[in-house]
Amino acid sequence: MDAKEVKTHVTNIEKAVKEKLPPTVLIDILNSLRTGVTATEQLLRDTKVGMAVNKLRMNSDRSVSDLAKEIVAKWKRDVHTKTKPSGSSSHDGKKERMVTVSPSRTPPKPSGKRPADLATRSRKTDNVNWQCTGEATRDNCLGIIYDALALGCDASSDALLSLAKSIESITFTNYKKTDAAYKRRMQVLFLNLKSKDNNLRNRVVSGEITPARLSTMESSEMASAQRRQADEKLMEENMRTAMMAKSExxxxxxxxxxxxxxxxxxxxxxxxxxxxxxxxxxxxxxxxxxxxxxx
Ligand SMILES: [Zn+2]
Missing domain, CATH: 2.20.25.10 (N-terminal domain of TfIIb)
Incomplete structure (x- = not known):
């Protein structure tokens, strides 16, 4: 079955648990998951079916919990037999290695500003010379990237300006002109760097994500890098618990x-x-x- 169908089953499981429907309802759902799903890590994660079934291992009805255990064990085997040479994680690793424009990983010097000032920090308050590309559109884009990086950030203005310059210049090189696509991309970078939730700014400022790496990131990847990391860890942990439950x-x-x-x-x-x-x-x-x- 496809991911969408799996998700429907997950919703039905949640509903059955919440509304305390008879165990036969859960058993029906589990049976179709057991025969219909060949697990991959991505499927388990994206549909949250891994977690949903994992929870049922502790269901008070014995047939439900046994079936859930059996399925988790089977999925664990599915995931394991599909090991890695061309897996996504090694692909990411390769990408990272090809990017050799690596400024030092040591965090840039602190700005020496008071916390209250950091909250309103921008190219204006820092009084930096951001109009330096020779083209108004590019300057404006560089400026908003600076603002996104600077807001709430404690790195020196020199470090931030040089980062903003790299980010703008790589993007401009990719699009070759300041057309609508270039502007849209700068806007996406601005929004994602500025967002408090995703921690992207910190990772860029610290050098963990280089401007070159950033230039190849999809916006979904930027927005969810943090959250996905947490989800992956959780899934791994749950899988481990599922495997170990009996012996440990x-x-x-x-x-x-x-x-x-x-x-x-x-x-x-x-x-x-x-x-x-x-x-x-x-x-x-x-x-x-x-x-x-x-x-
Ligand atoms: Zn007792």
């Missing part, structure tokens, strides 16, 4: 079963929602099989 299940004598009062409780932990929320601990009483969770 720990038994604690610190936890007390709420049903029978015994202190023989096994538990596993997983990140069930997003990467920046606390882990959830799933407990099973070894004596009476009562299950619960907390985070």
């Amino acid at each position: 299940k720990s038994i604690s004598d610190q936890l007390t079963c709420g049903k029978c009062g015994q202190k023989k409780v096994s538990y596993t932990q997983a990140q069930t929602r997003s990467a920046d929320e606390p882990m959830t601990t799933f407990c099973t009483c070894e004596i009476c099989s009562h299950r619960w969770k907390f985070s």
Whole structure:
């Protein structure tokens, strides 16, 4: 089945869990996922089906949890058999290596400005000479890139101006003239660099992303670089937990079963929602099989 269909199943799983529909509903969905999906990391991540099914491993209904475990194990195998030579991560690595315009990775000198001034920092407050390309359109684009880099940033104005110059000049070289496509690209760079959410500016200012690398990035890549990194880590972690759950299940004598009062409780932990929320601990009483969770 395609990603869209998988996503529909994910939505149905969430609905079934939320509305406490009978286990048969989940079992139906899981069965069609089991036969219909050959897992890739990308599919699991993009559709969030990996996380959805992973959560069901702890479902209170035994048939649901067993089926979910079976599927997670199968997907783990799917992902593993598709290992890497032409995988996307090595491709990215190659791109990175080809970019040899590497200014030092040491962060640029601080500006010496007060935090309050950083919040309104721009080419005007820094009084930099941004009109230096000899062409008004290019100057304006260089100027807005400077503004995007400078806002809230504590690097020296020399460092920021030189970065803005590199970014504009590479873009101009790519488009060869200041046409609509060039302007659109500069606008995209401006918006993404300025955005507080994606941390792109910090990565560019620190030298982690070079102007050359930046010039080849899709806007989706710029916007989500941060978030995707977190998602990937979470997926990996969940996959690992799924694999290890059986053998690495720990038994604690610190936890007390709420049903029978015994202190023989096994538990596993997983990140069930997003990467920046606390882990959830799933407990099973070894004596009476009562299950619960907390985070
Ligand atoms: Zn118990």
